[in-house]
Amino acid sequence: MEDRRRLLKALAACAMPGVAGTALATPASAQPWPVKPIRMVVPFPAGSSPDLIARLLTEKLAAALGQAVVVENRPGAGGNIGTGMVARAAPDGYTLLLTINGPLVTAPTLSRHLGYDPVRQLAPVSLVATSPNVLVVDARLPVHDVREFVALARSRPGVLNYGSVGNGSAAHLAMEQLKAAAGIDLQHIPYPGFAQITTAMVGGQVQAGFMVPVIAMPLVTAGKLRIIAVTTSGRTSLLPAVPTVAESGYPGFEAISWQAVLAPAGTPAPVIDRLYRELVAIIGSEDVRAKMRAQYFVPAGTAPQSLRQTMASEKVRWDKVIRAAGVQPE
Structure with a gap:
Protein backbone atom coordinates (compact mmCIF):
# COMPACT_ATOMS: atom_id res chain seq x y z
CA MET A 1 0.00 0.00 0.00
CA GLU A 2 2.81 2.38 0.90
CA ASP A 3 4.48 1.72 -2.46
CA ARG A 4 1.18 2.47 -4.23
CA ARG A 5 0.81 5.81 -2.39
CA ARG A 6 4.37 6.81 -3.38
CA LEU A 7 3.68 5.96 -7.03
CA LEU A 8 0.47 8.03 -7.04
CA LYS A 9 2.33 11.02 -5.53
CA ALA A 10 5.05 10.77 -8.19
CA LEU A 11 2.48 10.69 -11.00
CA ALA A 12 0.66 13.67 -9.52
CA ALA A 13 3.89 15.65 -9.31
CA CYS A 14 4.60 14.97 -12.96
CA ALA A 15 1.16 16.23 -13.91
CA MET A 16 1.57 19.49 -11.96
CA PRO A 17 3.45 22.55 -13.29
CA GLY A 18 7.02 22.56 -12.11
CA VAL A 19 10.45 21.12 -12.69
CA ALA A 20 9.44 17.49 -12.88
CA GLY A 21 6.57 18.07 -15.28
CA THR A 22 8.69 20.38 -17.44
CA ALA A 23 11.53 17.87 -17.71
CA LEU A 24 9.22 15.17 -18.96
CA ALA A 25 7.52 17.48 -21.40
CA THR A 26 10.70 18.97 -22.90
CA PRO A 27 11.51 16.26 -25.49
CA ALA A 28 7.95 16.18 -26.75
CA SER A 29 7.56 19.97 -26.88
CA ALA A 30 10.92 20.84 -28.43
CA GLN A 31 10.39 22.58 -31.77
CA PRO A 32 12.12 21.16 -34.83
CA TRP A 33 14.68 23.38 -36.56
CA PRO A 34 14.08 25.63 -38.43
CA VAL A 35 10.89 27.35 -37.32
CA LYS A 36 11.76 30.89 -38.47
CA PRO A 37 13.79 32.62 -41.21
CA SER A 131 38.02 30.10 -57.90
CA PRO A 132 41.29 31.13 -59.48
CA ASN A 133 42.30 34.74 -59.08
CA VAL A 134 43.23 36.66 -62.20
CA LEU A 135 45.84 39.38 -62.46
CA VAL A 136 44.18 42.28 -64.27
CA VAL A 137 45.54 45.63 -65.37
CA ASP A 138 44.05 48.84 -66.67
CA ALA A 139 43.71 48.18 -70.41
CA ARG A 140 45.38 51.54 -71.06
CA LEU A 141 48.65 50.21 -69.61
CA PRO A 142 51.13 49.07 -72.29
CA VAL A 143 51.41 45.56 -70.82
CA HIS A 144 50.04 42.25 -72.08
CA ASP A 145 51.72 39.68 -69.85
CA VAL A 146 53.38 39.33 -66.45
CA ARG A 147 56.87 40.02 -67.73
CA GLU A 148 55.81 43.34 -69.28
CA PHE A 149 53.92 44.26 -66.11
CA VAL A 150 56.95 43.56 -63.93
CA ALA A 151 59.20 45.54 -66.29
CA LEU A 152 56.83 48.53 -66.14
CA ALA A 153 56.62 48.36 -62.34
CA ARG A 154 60.42 48.22 -62.07
CA SER A 155 60.72 51.29 -64.28
CA ARG A 156 58.24 53.20 -62.10
CA PRO A 157 58.89 52.10 -58.50
CA GLY A 158 56.19 53.13 -56.05
CA VAL A 159 54.09 54.78 -58.76
CA LEU A 160 51.64 52.03 -59.75
CA ASN A 161 48.69 51.34 -57.42
CA TYR A 162 46.94 48.05 -56.84
CA GLY A 163 43.63 47.46 -55.11
CA SER A 164 42.40 44.78 -52.73
CA VAL A 165 39.44 44.21 -50.43
CA GLY A 166 41.58 44.70 -47.35
CA ASN A 167 44.67 43.71 -45.45
CA GLY A 168 45.10 39.94 -45.52
CA SER A 169 42.61 39.34 -48.32
CA ALA A 170 43.53 36.94 -51.10
CA ALA A 171 43.93 39.86 -53.50
CA HIS A 172 46.29 41.64 -51.12
CA LEU A 173 48.48 38.65 -50.32
CA ALA A 174 48.63 37.47 -53.94
CA MET A 175 50.07 40.82 -55.00
CA GLU A 176 52.42 40.96 -52.02
CA GLN A 177 53.61 37.48 -53.00
CA LEU A 178 54.27 38.70 -56.55
CA LYS A 179 55.95 41.89 -55.33
CA ALA A 180 58.35 39.88 -53.18
CA ALA A 181 59.08 37.36 -55.94
CA ALA A 182 59.56 39.97 -58.68
CA GLY A 183 61.24 42.66 -56.60
CA ILE A 184 58.76 45.39 -57.53
CA ASP A 185 57.28 48.25 -55.51
CA LEU A 186 53.52 48.90 -55.82
CA GLN A 187 51.24 50.94 -53.59
CA HIS A 188 48.40 49.06 -51.86
CA ILE A 189 44.96 50.74 -51.75
CA PRO A 190 42.29 48.80 -49.81
CA TYR A 191 38.60 49.07 -50.74
CA PRO A 192 35.37 47.71 -49.17
CA GLY A 193 34.74 45.45 -52.19
CA PHE A 194 35.70 44.63 -55.75
CA ALA A 195 33.01 46.90 -57.18
CA GLN A 196 34.90 49.86 -55.76
CA ILE A 197 38.22 48.48 -57.04
CA THR A 198 36.95 48.09 -60.59
CA THR A 199 35.48 51.60 -60.50
CA ALA A 200 38.87 52.92 -59.37
CA MET A 201 40.63 50.97 -62.13
CA VAL A 202 38.32 52.30 -64.81
CA GLY A 203 38.83 55.78 -63.38
CA GLY A 204 42.61 55.46 -63.49
CA GLN A 205 43.25 55.59 -59.73
CA VAL A 206 44.34 51.94 -59.62
CA GLN A 207 46.42 50.23 -62.30
CA ALA A 208 46.35 46.56 -61.30
CA GLY A 209 44.92 43.97 -58.98
CA PHE A 210 44.08 40.35 -58.39
CA MET A 211 40.39 39.46 -58.42
CA VAL A 212 38.09 36.57 -59.20
CA PRO A 213 37.10 36.22 -62.88
CA VAL A 214 33.37 36.75 -62.31
CA ILE A 215 34.13 40.32 -61.23
CA ALA A 216 36.75 41.02 -63.89
CA MET A 217 35.23 39.45 -67.02
CA PRO A 218 32.51 42.03 -67.79
CA LEU A 219 35.12 44.81 -67.83
CA VAL A 220 37.56 42.63 -69.75
CA THR A 221 34.90 42.02 -72.39
CA ALA A 222 34.19 45.76 -72.46
CA GLY A 223 37.86 46.48 -73.09
CA LYS A 224 38.37 48.34 -69.80
CA LEU A 225 40.58 45.74 -68.11
CA ARG A 226 43.05 43.17 -69.41
CA ILE A 227 43.72 39.74 -67.88
CA ILE A 228 47.40 38.86 -68.01
CA ALA A 229 47.58 35.76 -65.77
CA VAL A 230 45.74 33.32 -63.52
CA THR A 231 46.92 32.17 -60.10
CA THR A 232 46.32 28.41 -60.30
CA SER A 233 49.37 26.13 -60.26
CA GLY A 234 48.46 24.96 -63.78
CA ARG A 235 46.16 26.42 -66.41
CA THR A 236 42.51 26.32 -65.42
CA SER A 237 39.73 24.90 -67.59
CA LEU A 238 37.73 28.01 -66.74
CA LEU A 239 40.20 30.20 -68.70
CA PRO A 240 42.41 27.77 -70.62
CA ALA A 241 44.02 30.40 -72.86
CA VAL A 242 45.32 32.52 -69.99
CA PRO A 243 48.86 31.72 -68.75
CA THR A 244 49.62 31.24 -65.08
CA VAL A 245 51.83 33.48 -62.98
CA ALA A 246 53.90 30.37 -62.28
CA GLU A 247 54.66 29.73 -65.95
CA SER A 248 55.39 33.43 -66.48
CA GLY A 249 58.62 33.27 -64.54
CA TYR A 250 57.52 32.64 -60.94
CA PRO A 251 57.32 28.87 -60.38
CA GLY A 252 55.40 27.77 -57.31
CA PHE A 253 53.14 30.83 -57.35
CA GLU A 254 49.56 29.95 -56.42
CA ALA A 255 46.71 31.94 -54.85
Missing part, protein backbone atom coordinates in the same frame (compact mmCIF):
# COMPACT_ATOMS: atom_id res chain seq x y z
CA ILE A 38 17.57 32.17 -41.30
CA ARG A 39 20.01 34.94 -42.14
CA MET A 40 23.14 34.22 -44.14
CA VAL A 41 25.65 36.97 -43.42
CA VAL A 42 27.98 37.89 -46.28
CA PRO A 43 30.76 40.16 -44.98
CA PHE A 44 31.19 41.84 -48.37
CA PRO A 45 29.03 44.18 -50.45
CA ALA A 46 26.21 43.20 -52.77
CA GLY A 47 27.61 42.13 -56.13
CA SER A 48 30.80 40.69 -54.65
CA SER A 49 31.71 37.08 -55.41
CA PRO A 50 30.61 35.79 -51.96
CA ASP A 51 27.32 37.63 -52.41
CA LEU A 52 26.78 35.99 -55.80
CA ILE A 53 27.45 32.53 -54.39
CA ALA A 54 25.23 33.17 -51.36
CA ARG A 55 22.30 34.23 -53.53
CA LEU A 56 22.79 31.20 -55.75
CA LEU A 57 22.57 28.88 -52.73
CA THR A 58 19.96 30.52 -50.51
CA GLU A 59 16.95 30.08 -52.79
CA LYS A 60 17.46 26.31 -52.97
CA LEU A 61 18.45 26.11 -49.29
CA ALA A 62 15.22 27.87 -48.33
CA ALA A 63 13.21 25.37 -50.37
CA ALA A 64 15.03 22.45 -48.75
CA LEU A 65 14.58 23.77 -45.20
CA GLY A 66 11.07 25.14 -45.58
CA GLN A 67 12.07 28.58 -44.26
CA ALA A 68 13.33 31.77 -45.87
CA VAL A 69 17.12 32.17 -45.97
CA VAL A 70 17.93 35.87 -46.28
CA VAL A 71 21.29 37.24 -47.42
CA GLU A 72 22.53 40.04 -45.16
CA ASN A 73 25.54 42.04 -46.43
CA ARG A 74 27.82 43.34 -43.65
CA PRO A 75 30.96 44.59 -45.42
CA GLY A 76 34.03 46.19 -43.89
CA ALA A 77 37.61 45.53 -42.81
CA GLY A 78 38.22 42.92 -45.49
CA GLY A 79 35.31 40.80 -44.29
CA ASN A 80 36.32 40.86 -40.62
CA ILE A 81 33.36 42.93 -39.40
CA GLY A 82 30.64 40.61 -40.68
CA THR A 83 32.64 37.51 -39.79
CA GLY A 84 33.08 38.74 -36.22
CA MET A 85 29.36 39.46 -35.98
CA VAL A 86 28.55 35.84 -36.82
CA ALA A 87 31.25 34.54 -34.47
CA ARG A 88 29.49 36.37 -31.62
CA ALA A 89 25.93 35.47 -32.69
CA ALA A 90 23.67 33.06 -30.83
CA PRO A 91 24.48 29.44 -31.81
CA ASP A 92 20.87 28.59 -32.55
CA GLY A 93 21.07 27.74 -36.25
CA TYR A 94 19.48 31.00 -37.40
CA THR A 95 22.68 32.88 -38.27
CA LEU A 96 25.07 31.56 -40.93
CA LEU A 97 28.19 32.98 -42.56
CA LEU A 98 29.31 32.74 -46.17
CA THR A 99 32.80 34.15 -46.55
CA ILE A 100 36.09 33.81 -48.38
CA ASN A 101 39.37 32.56 -46.96
CA GLY A 102 40.81 35.89 -45.78
CA PRO A 103 38.73 36.42 -42.62
CA LEU A 104 39.20 32.77 -41.68
CA VAL A 105 42.88 32.01 -42.26
CA THR A 106 44.93 35.20 -42.60
CA ALA A 107 43.06 37.78 -40.54
CA PRO A 108 44.19 36.26 -37.20
CA THR A 109 47.81 36.78 -38.28
CA LEU A 110 47.35 40.23 -39.77
CA SER A 111 44.95 41.92 -37.35
CA ARG A 112 46.15 42.79 -33.86
CA HIS A 113 42.61 43.51 -32.65
CA LEU A 114 40.53 41.10 -34.68
CA GLY A 115 37.84 40.59 -32.05
CA TYR A 116 37.08 36.97 -32.91
CA ASP A 117 38.82 33.60 -33.19
CA PRO A 118 37.66 31.68 -36.29
CA VAL A 119 38.84 28.36 -34.87
CA ARG A 120 37.15 28.68 -31.48
CA GLN A 121 34.12 30.79 -32.39
CA LEU A 122 33.04 29.41 -35.76
CA ALA A 123 31.80 25.95 -36.67
CA PRO A 124 32.63 24.79 -40.23
CA VAL A 125 29.69 23.61 -42.32
CA SER A 126 30.99 23.16 -45.88
CA LEU A 127 33.41 24.46 -48.47
CA VAL A 128 31.11 25.52 -51.30
CA ALA A 129 33.26 26.83 -54.17
CA THR A 130 36.78 27.69 -55.27
CA ILE A 256 43.26 30.36 -54.93
CA SER A 257 40.14 31.97 -53.52
CA TRP A 258 37.59 29.78 -51.82
CA GLN A 259 34.24 30.29 -50.18
CA ALA A 260 32.66 28.45 -47.29
CA VAL A 261 29.63 28.35 -45.04
CA LEU A 262 30.09 28.41 -41.28
CA ALA A 263 27.94 28.93 -38.18
CA PRO A 264 28.63 30.21 -34.67
CA ALA A 265 30.50 27.65 -32.55
CA GLY A 266 28.10 25.74 -30.35
CA THR A 267 25.43 25.45 -33.04
CA PRO A 268 23.80 22.04 -32.40
CA ALA A 269 25.47 19.18 -34.27
CA PRO A 270 22.20 18.01 -35.89
CA VAL A 271 21.74 21.51 -37.37
CA ILE A 272 25.30 21.55 -38.74
CA ASP A 273 24.79 18.08 -40.20
CA ARG A 274 21.48 19.04 -41.83
CA LEU A 275 22.99 22.20 -43.34
CA TYR A 276 26.01 20.28 -44.63
CA ARG A 277 23.87 17.59 -46.26
CA GLU A 278 21.52 20.11 -47.86
CA LEU A 279 24.39 22.25 -49.19
CA VAL A 280 26.22 19.27 -50.68
CA ALA A 281 23.02 18.19 -52.43
CA ILE A 282 22.43 21.72 -53.74
CA ILE A 283 26.02 22.13 -54.96
CA GLY A 284 25.84 18.71 -56.58
CA SER A 285 22.78 19.58 -58.65
CA GLU A 286 23.44 20.08 -62.35
CA ASP A 287 21.85 23.52 -62.59
CA VAL A 288 23.82 24.95 -59.65
CA ARG A 289 27.07 23.46 -60.93
CA ALA A 290 26.42 24.95 -64.37
CA LYS A 291 25.64 28.36 -62.88
CA MET A 292 28.77 28.27 -60.73
CA ARG A 293 31.00 27.42 -63.65
CA ALA A 294 29.32 30.09 -65.79
CA GLN A 295 30.42 32.55 -63.09
CA TYR A 296 33.96 31.06 -63.07
CA PHE A 297 33.59 29.14 -59.81
CA VAL A 298 34.53 25.49 -59.33
CA PRO A 299 31.80 23.75 -57.27
CA ALA A 300 33.01 22.10 -54.07
CA GLY A 301 30.83 20.71 -51.25
CA THR A 302 32.76 19.12 -48.38
CA ALA A 303 32.12 17.76 -44.91
CA PRO A 304 32.63 20.08 -41.91
CA GLN A 305 35.82 18.32 -40.82
CA SER A 306 37.29 18.66 -44.30
CA LEU A 307 36.65 22.42 -44.20
CA ARG A 308 38.31 22.59 -40.78
CA GLN A 309 41.39 20.85 -42.20
CA THR A 310 41.42 23.21 -45.18
CA MET A 311 41.37 26.21 -42.85
CA ALA A 312 44.26 24.81 -40.83
CA SER A 313 46.47 23.92 -43.81
CA GLU A 314 45.74 27.22 -45.58
CA LYS A 315 46.71 29.15 -42.46
CA VAL A 316 50.09 27.43 -42.36
CA ARG A 317 50.68 28.12 -46.06
CA TRP A 318 49.62 31.77 -45.99
CA ASP A 319 51.50 32.49 -42.77
CA LYS A 320 54.65 31.55 -44.70
CA VAL A 321 53.69 33.95 -47.51
CA ILE A 322 53.00 36.73 -45.01
CA ARG A 323 56.40 36.29 -43.38
CA ALA A 324 58.23 36.03 -46.70
CA ALA A 325 56.52 39.14 -48.09
CA GLY A 326 57.03 41.08 -44.87
CA VAL A 327 53.35 41.96 -44.50
CA GLN A 328 52.86 43.57 -41.11
CA PRO A 329 49.81 43.27 -38.83
CA GLU A 330 47.55 46.31 -38.64
